[in-house]
Amino acid sequence: MKLTVLVDNNTLIDDEISFFGEPALSYYIEDGDAKVLFDTGYSDIFLKNAALRGVNLKNLTHVVLSHGHNDHTNGLAHLWQAVDTKDVTLITHPLAFRPKALPTGDIGAPYTEEEAARHMKLQLSREPVAITERLLYLGEIPRTNDFENKEPLGRIRLDNSWEDDFLPDDSALAYRGKNGLYIITGCSHCGICNIVEYTRTLTGVRKICGIIGGFHLLQEDRRLERTIDYLEENTDCALYPCHCVSLAAKFAMARRLPVREVGVGMQFIME
Numbered sequence: 001m002k003l004t005v006l007v008d009n010n011t012l013i014d015d016e017i018s019f020f021g022e023p024a025l026s027y028y029i030e031d032g033d034a035k036v037l038f039d040t041g042y043s044d045i046f047l048k049n050a051a052l053r054g055v056n057l058k059n060l061t062h063v064v065l066s067h068g069h070n071d072h073t074n075g076l077a078h079l080w081q082a083v084d085t086k087d088v089t090l091i092t093h094p095l096a097f098r099p100k101a102l103p104t105g106d107i108g109a110p111y112t113e114e115e116a117a118r119h120m121k122l123q124l125s126r127e128p129v130a131i132t133e134r135l136l137y138l139g140e141i142p143r144t145n146d147f148e149n150k151e152p153l154g155r156i157r158l159d160n161s162w163e164d165d166f167l168p169d170d171s172a173l174a175y176r177g178k179n180g181l182y183i184i185t186g187c188s189h190c191g192i193c194n195i196v197e198y199t200r201t202l203t204g205v206r207k208i209c210g211i212i213g214g215f216h217l218l219q220e221d222r223r224l225e226r227t228i229d230y231l232e233e234n235t236d237c238a239l240y241p242c243h244c245v246s247l248a249a250k251f252a253m254a255r256r257l258p259v260r261e262v263g264v265g266m267q268f269i270m271e
Contacts, residue, residue: 001031001270006049007041012265019264020045024071025243034132036062040075066186067170068096073109080119090120093169099157134176141190147226148191174199182270185213193230208235214243
């Protein structure tokens with residue numbers, strides 16, 4: 001499997017290509033015949049970076065949205081304008097298109113489930129979905145750790161009322177490599193350790209070969225410390241925390257864990 005970073009807060013330093021960055025996330029994943037866009041960022045820059053990197057998004061077979069926040073979903077409308085997506089399958093959680101808000105304003109997807117269904121083959125699932133023999137959408141992640149996802153992030157509109165949003169729609173991808181598992185996350189609002197635990201349960205594979213994506217670790221607090229403890233005890237691999245991980249959190253993690261840099265334009269081979 002090959003993963004290309006199309007959107008991140010940081011960009012690769014390249015003498016020949018000047019990539020675009022924004023506080024968002026989008027990855028392009030190739031696994032055999034499957035061509036998967038995982039999240040779409042805030043804007044249209046994933047399209048620009050794809051062109052710069054030589055990625056042809058006209059060949060997409062799937063789009064996966066990790067959750068319904070606008071820094072992961074806004075770009076989808078730009079994809080509809082640029083590419084014929086009527087035969088592309090869109091996989092996400094059933095709550096990903098519900099309105100979401102902070103006191104400062106809207107943070108949800110800028111379109112409805114019905115709009116998405118008009119442009120793509122919509123597959124809403126709380127359950128895991130096999131994209132290929134080795135690539136798996138995890139669906140709704142059980143919250144088993146006592147130190148993760150304890151506070152809501154904004155509000156979500158369910159039926160006719162607004163409720164605290166604990167991001168049940170937050171999910172991730174897992175790839176079963178030859179020697180173990182690779183985990184690909186959007187923001188890990190549900191908890192990166194919960195994601196690791198659930199991936200192991202679903203696949204029956206214990207070894208983690210790599211993790212890339214947002215870990216949503218912004219403060220030097222008990223959650224960060226417990227997360228580092230867990231990852232140190234349960235993984236022995238390179239970690240690529242990005243997007244929604246603060247510099248202070250990365251420093252704290254790097255003291256005890258093999259943390260690596262991420263930037264737009266980077267490519268990873270996962271075997």
